[in-house]
């Protein structure tokens with residue numbers, strides 16, 4: 350694995366950094382003023398989008414672009430350091446048309462949309478002239494297990510009719526959000542396999558019967574793009590708005606979540622780098638009990654641990670991105686779960702330390718820290734809670750162990766005292782699978798007792 354950034358990526362990295370320094374960061378005050386007044390800051394974002402696209406900094410996240418599609422054609426590995434830089438300002442990725450949830454939706458449409466769906470939805474999304482949301486989670490069921498989802502998608506003549514309630518739907522309050530990709534049950538029969546019951550439907554946000562009930566505050570903060578509750582009451586959509594085939598919703602949703610999850614993690618690395626830089630600067634300046642905070646051993650430990658943990662997480666992000674590029678999203682599934690888990694925890698850990706060094710001013714919106722910490726806390730749910738990702742990693746580890754049972758038996762047996770009697774200690778698993786190699790190099794069946802000598 351070679352994670353060195355190529356000259357092209359280094360040049361793009363410098364270009365994105367300049368764009369952030371010269372145009373995005375200076376606009377942040379305006380962005381906040383609009384957002385705090387409850388108005389989506391289109392006047393700030395739209396002109397910046399024009400400049401980003403003109404500079405070639407557009408759709409940077411999508412490998413495999415077609416010749417007629419606008420973008421930079423980077424691999425996931427190449428995109429990682431650029432997303433890290435964008436992550437330092439939470440709204441910046443929209444300027445480069447690289448924001449969630451549109452990136453995941455674009456990938457989904459890129460993979461599965463019909464020609465007509467590409468024209469109607471994918472092209473305007475890639476051009477940045479509309480936004481979209483992905484509506485999966487529901488208040489009535491544990492949505493970390495999508496087989497539970499109950500929203501009904503019923504075929505009636507040439508239409509599908511939708512009934513159900515979704516919540517925490519990111520992006521649904523964006524004034525340009527025109528599309529909801531909705532996951533629902535198309536085959537309610539009890540004998541239908543659990544992973545073949547759901548379908549994905551492309552639902553225009555202005556469809557009669559679709560109501561945005563509320564924008565749900567997260568940690569008492571109301572995101573201007575929205576994490577919304579949506580109700581679907583007899584929403585009627587033409588049958589040609591089904592994405593893929595009936596029953597493929599689960600498989601398609603899985604395909605969507607790989608790169609989208611890793612993009613969040615890439616941005617997390619950038620946000621943690623920012624928090625570490627702020628923490629170190631504050632510690633060098635602030636004095637208590639006659640010393641700079643940076644002179645206290647615990648603050649040095651926090652700084653050092655943050656450095657080490659961010660670097661570890663970055664390497665894990667790069668490995669997940671590399672594996673997606675080399676072996677595909679499905680093969681990288683466990684790597685994606687691992688980094689999603691690590692990144693979400695890293696974000697709250699590092700930013701919590703930074704807040705502590707800042708003292709009370711770490712909590713109000715006077716610094717980026719409170720908003721970044723809250724986002725880190727939310728990350729431990731969105732795109733699946735930590736426990737689901739832990740389960741994915743554990744399952745792979747146990748499957749590997751099952752396939753190699755008994756191979757470490759000598760490590761157990763050689764540690765036994767020579768006079769150990771049968772049953773005195775665990776001597777390894779029963780003799781199944783491959784036998785360990787003998788010293789002569791020839792395989793042999795092993796017995797569950799201490800070898801002589």
Ligand SMILES: Cc1cc2nc3c(=O)[nH]c(=O)nc-3n(C[C@H](O)[C@H](O)[C@H](O)COP(=O)(O)OP(=O)(O)OC[C@H]3O[C@@H](n4cnc5c(N)ncnc54)[C@H](O)[C@@H]3O)c2cc1C
Nearest residue numbers: 483484485486491492493517518519727730731732734736
């Ligand atoms: C800010 C934010 C944005 C979001 N954006 C979207 C969006 O755009 N679209 C969308 O559809 N959803 C979105 N969500 C919802 C998110 O995907 C769900 O919250 C998540 O999947 C968990 O589902 P749940 O809340 O129903 O928790 P539940 O499924 O009820 O789980 C509750 C808890 O049970 C435990 N648990 C669950 N499974 C296991 C397991 N296998 N082993 C051990 N413990 C387990 C975990 O501790 C978990 O936190 C968003 C959420 C947030 C906070």
